[in-house]
Amino acid sequence: MRKIPLRSVAILSFSIGGIYLFDNKFNARTFQRNGLTIWNGLCIGLDYKINFRPDKGDKIDELHERVAQRILRVCKFNGGLYIKLGQAIQVQSAILPPAYQRTFKTMYDEAPAVDFDQVAKIFQEDFKCHPDDMFDDFERVSVASASVAQVHRAKLKDGTLVAVKVQKPDIKKQMNWDLMAYKALMHTYEYFFDLPLTWTAETQDKHLRAEVDFINEGKNSERTKKDLEKIRSLKDKVYVPKVFWDYTSNRVLTCEWIDGVKVTDKEGLARYGYKLHDVMKTTIDIFASQIFVTGFVHADPHPGNVFVRPHPNKSKKHYQIVLIDHGLYVEESIVFRHQYSLFWKSLFLMDTDTINQICQEWGISDPEIFASATLMKPYKPKTALHIATTRKFSLQDAYEMQMALKERIKTFLSNTELIPRELIFVGRNMNIVRALNKELGSPVNRINIMGNWAVKGLGSDWSYWDGNAKTFNEKQQQLLGRENSFIDFFSQLSFVLKSRFNYWMFRGTLLLISIGFYLTKVRESVGNWIKGKEESSKGFEDVLDDRMKQTIEENFGKVFEG
Incomplete structure (x- = not known):
């Protein structure tokens, strides 16, 4: 048997190690993330192709369980836009097999936050200064972290409390590769399973790219505010926080700070004395009015983006629904x-x-x-x-x-x-x-x-x-x-x-x-x-x-x- 030269082994090992270090340090783990996606995508396709057969009808739930666990691992390891994929599956889980319900029930838990040093670096690149130079106080630890950004509480020089949404530094580096991998998998599955799967790809691509532009998100929020103010029955029941444009860039969005509870927080709503029926009816009224009347629709109204607060100008028994995170919208013709x-x-x-x-x-x-x-x-x-x-x-x-x-x-x-x-x-x-x-x-x-x-x-x-x-x-x-x-x-x-x-x-x-x-x-x-x-x-x-x-x-x- 021919021996493999130690020199070749050393060169190969050095090359793999170098690529790995480069990918971790400078490439936002792009090679690892997409390699993991493509590998698991192919495994899932083959698993269904091989095991979805007449003689294995009693093993279907086990098949769903394996696939659900694979998808969850990929979403959690890759983070970023993959968290949104997992959340989309979680939303649909009620009419999916129980394996998906069990597996994806935690997808709206907070995503990991990045260190403050990386936040400060983004401010330096976008505003040419440190956050402490712009704000009277900027909390180092984020109060919330989602798939593409995290939120810090801060105070303007005039004392106004604000929420500063800062994009995670690797999102734009990862996005092109993530979307390419997504499209490639859709084309592969369409070929393997003979199902129309790729027709949504370009639309998803366009809107996800718009979502990571915080200037666009600020404009969306102001348009939504104007639209809702035109609807008499909702004008006083819904609020969209003000955008501070002097403190906003493509990767940083600064809005007024709003205290409240999530729309699904039963205990919090009970403390305020609000009826679940009233709160939920107003919430559905808001989004139904967008779909059928204004035509400008919030496409991501998950619990973290819909809050309830006491009405600032009325008695304690009155409430307002507060809408945040206006990045993902669709405009109907x-x-x-x-x-x-x-x-x-x-x-x-x-x-x-x-x-x-x-x-x-x-x-x-x-x-x-x-x-x-x-x-x-x-x-x-x-x-x-x-x-x-x-x-x-x-x-x-x-x-x-x-x-x-x-x-x-x-x-x-x-x-x-x-x-x-x-x-x-x-x-x-x-x-x-x-x-x-x-x-x-x-x-x-x-x-x-x-x-x-x-x-x-x-x-x-x-x-x-x-x-x-x-x-x-x-x-x-x-x-x-x-x-x-x-x-x-x-x-x-x-x-x-x-x-x-x-x-x-x-x-x-x-x-x-x-x-x-x-x-x-x-x-x-x-x-x-x-x-x-x-x-x-x-x-x-x-x-x-x-x-x-x-x-x-x-x-x-x-x-x-x-």
């Missing part, structure tokens, strides 16, 4: 906002023609799946939203049923070029808001609130309540020149009756959903009282999650066992 509002209204009216028409224009071939994903509850055409299925199904062949799910997802997006990119981040917003409501025990009926705001988004034109018919103005134009006033009168009368009927049908559907919601609450309260329990074990969102899982099982098998 006017056409999309109108279509999305009309889509929601049509769900309540069981107007399948309009639902199908909108889905066709958006390149979505399965309106039923899309409607269920939008509502985050099972949706069946011609079945009122307040009616739920109770049918039970047993698993006959896990592999075949899950393959059926894959095929349906595959054909769900019939033309990805037509899909509005706004849906990516609007869906993210709605998923996170649903999770907030669930964490508080589902004190409000989220679906009803969203439905009401969808109607506000359509405005006061009665023509939107006339099914798929033309607008009232178009009808009037058609009737001009007709000499038969008798026909003109009955055409207008028909329009008035039909539009009012549809409107009150919508209101009736909301009422029935509300009755069902409160009956569920009463039943749980009585059951807990009989059993001696203090709190409800399942809220409204839990019930919807269970029904979503049951619906998937009915169609595709028990993919959620375990």
Whole structure:
């Protein structure tokens, strides 16, 4: 056997060690992070390809567990944007297999902070001075740390308390490689599994790059403040902290300091004496108004970005919702906002023609799946939203049923070029808001609130309540020149009756959903009282999650066992 020369071994070892040291010291661990990502990505793909087979149907939960643990390890080791990936999985975990629920439940815990020396270096590069030269007091230890930045409490020279958000130094170095690795994996999975996965990549890339520009975040916050001030019912209930532009750069954002508690802090809200129902309703009103009315949507409203404080100008019983972290936003087109509002209204009216028409224009071939994903509850055409299925199904062949799910997802997006990119981040917003409501025990009926705001988004034109018919103005134009006033009168009368009927049908559907919601609450309260329990074990969102899982099982098998 030929011996390997010691010199070659030494050169190889020296080279590997040199690359490792360079990667750690000057390259923000880019080679290690992306090597880990690609390796684990390939392992996950092969694991599913090899073990997702008919003869291993009873091992599916073990497969999900392995994959979930792999993804979690990659997210925690790589940090940065990978934390956001883990948080996105955590948001969706309620309708994912239990392995993902167990594994990703800690993803909103604080990320590690960087040392103050690195913070000072960023100030020196951006402002040509030390933080102590800019502020009367700058706390060395951060008060919060997230995926791309950390926050320090400081005091301006005039005594004003501020929150200084400082970007972590390696984020921009890592971003290009992170996004390249993400795109490469999406292309690989699309090839292996024959599923449309890459269509979101460019949109995700664009918005994530905008998120790490703190000048852009400051502008977003000021625009959001102006938008919300125009909505009379919310103007006094929501607050966006002021930006101090003289202390802001692309990597440093300085805003006024706000004391409060997280929107999901039950004990904190109880100390203030605020009702969970009121706080959660206002929170959903804020984000629903963005989706359906203003069209400028906060795409990352997780618990760390939504606070509650006592109203500064009113009695203690009044509160304000405080929105922070305005980096990730999506701006809806006017056409999309109108279509999305009309889509929601049509769900309540069981107007399948309009639902199908909108889905066709958006390149979505399965309106039923899309409607269920939008509502985050099972949706069946011609079945009122307040009616739920109770049918039970047993698993006959896990592999075949899950393959059926894959095929349906595959054909769900019939033309990805037509899909509005706004849906990516609007869906993210709605998923996170649903999770907030669930964490508080589902004190409000989220679906009803969203439905009401969808109607506000359509405005006061009665023509939107006339099914798929033309607008009232178009009808009037058609009737001009007709000499038969008798026909003109009955055409207008028909329009008035039909539009009012549809409107009150919508209101009736909301009422029935509300009755069902409160009956569920009463039943749980009585059951807990009989059993001696203090709190409800399942809220409204839990019930919807269970029904979503049951619906998937009915169609595709028990993919959620375990």
